[in-house]
Amino acid sequence: MALLQFGTTLVFGVPPLWNNENQPDPNLRKFQAVIVGVLGTIPTLTLAYVTAPFAHQVFLQIPEYARRSRQDLMHFARTLNLNPKGTANTKIEFVTLRIFPFRKHTTAFLHELRALPPMKMRLANIELPKTEEWAKRQRAKGIFKRMAEVVKEPRFKFYVKEGRMYTMKTGVPGVWEEVAKRIQEQTVSEKEAAEKLKIGARRPVVVRKITRPEVGNERIKRQTSRAVRR
Numbered sequence: 563m564a565l566l567q568f569g570t571t572l573v574f575g576v577p578p579l580w581n582n583e584n585q586p587d588p589n590l591r592k593f594q595a596v597i598v599g600v601l602g603t604i605p606t607l608t609l610a611y612v613t614a615p616f617a618h619q620v621f622l623q624i625p626e627y628a629r630r631s632r633q634d635l636m637h638f639a640r641t642l643n644l645n646p647k648g649t650a651n652t653k654i655e656f657v658t659l660r661i662f663p664f665r666k667h668t669t670a671f672l673h674e675l676r677a678l679p680p681m682k683m684r685l686a687n688i689e690l691p692k693t694e695e696w697a698k699r700q701r702a703k704g705i706f707k708r709m710a711e712v713v714k715e716p717r718f719k720f721y722v723k724e725g726r727m728y729t730m731k732t733g734v735p736g737v738w739e740e741v742a743k744r745i746q747e748q749t750v751s752e753k754e755a756a757e758k759l760k761i762g763a764r765r766p767v768v769v770r771k772i773t774r775p776e777v778g779n780e781r782i783k784r785q786t787s788r789a790v791r792r
Contacts (some may be wrong), residue, residue, distance in 0.1 A: 571602030577685065603606065615721040618665060618696050619657040622741065630731040639740035642672070654741070659727070668717040677749040678719070686719035688745060 579595040641775035642649050650673035660668045668690070676689045700708065724742060729735040 565680055572599060576601065601790045614658060614717065615719045617656045617658055617720050617722045620702060620722060620738070621655040621657070622737065623653040623655075639737045642740050642744045646673075646744070646748065649744075652757075656717065656722075658717055658720065666717060668720075672744065673748065674754070675745050675748075677742075677746045686721045687724075688716045688722060690720075692718065 566786075576595045576599045579598055580591060582591050585594070596656055597718040623636065624638055624672045628635045650671065654672055654675065655669045658668065670690050671721055672700065674690055674693075676691055678684065678687050678689050680687070703711075722738070722742075724738075726735060728736050732738070
C-alpha cells in the first residue's frame with residue numbers, strides 16, 4: 563500500500579503541480595512539485611523502517627544426520643547449547659522485508675548473534691553487532707562496493723516471534739527455543755566477561771617513597787658547662 567501511495571503521488575500528484583498554469587512563477591511550481599514528491603516517500607520509508615527487523619522466515623543450517631528424523635534434529639538443536647565451540651559456525655539465514663516487494667536474505671554465524679533486552683520503542687530482539695572484524699572488512703572494501711551494499715539494505719537487527727504458539731507453525735517446535743537459548747547464554751557470558759575486565763582494571767597503586775633527611779658526617783662538638791673555681 564505504501565508503494566502504491568508513492569506511485570500514485572509520483573504519477574498523478576507531481577506532474578499537475580509541475581505544469582500548473584495557475585501558478586505564474588515557474589520556480590514556485592517546481593518547488594511545490596518537489597515538496598509533494600518528497601512527502602510522498604515518507605509513508606514508504608516509515609513502513610520500511612518499521613517492518614525491517616521483522617523476520618518472515620528463519621533458516622538454520624543443519625548437518626546431514628539431523629535431516630533423518632525429528633529426534634536427530636532435536637539432538638542437534640540441544641547440541642547447540644551443549645557444545646558451543648563445535649557449533650559456533652552454524653549459519654542462520656533471516657528472511658526479512660525491504661522497501662521493494664522483495665525479500666531480503668541476511669546470513670550470519672550463530673556465535674555472532676546477540677540478544678537485545680526489551681526496551682520501549684525497540685522493534686528487535688536479536689542483533690548482529692558491528693564488531694572490529696566487521697569494521698576492518700568494511701575499510702578494506704572500495705567506495706563503490708560500500709555503496710552497492712547500502713543499496714542492498716543490509717540488516718543488523720531482527721525480530722523473531724517467540725512462544726510455543728509461533729514455533730508450532732514451523733512444524734518443528736523446540737528447535738528455535740534451543741537457538742534462542744544459545745543466543746541468550748552467549749550474550750550473558752559476554753556481558754559477564756566485560757564486567758570482570760572492568761573490575762580487574764583497577765587504578766594503579768602509587769607507592770610513595772619515604773624521604774628521610776640526610777645526616778651529615780660532621781661531628782658536633784659537645785659543649786659542657788663546668789663550675790668555675792674561685
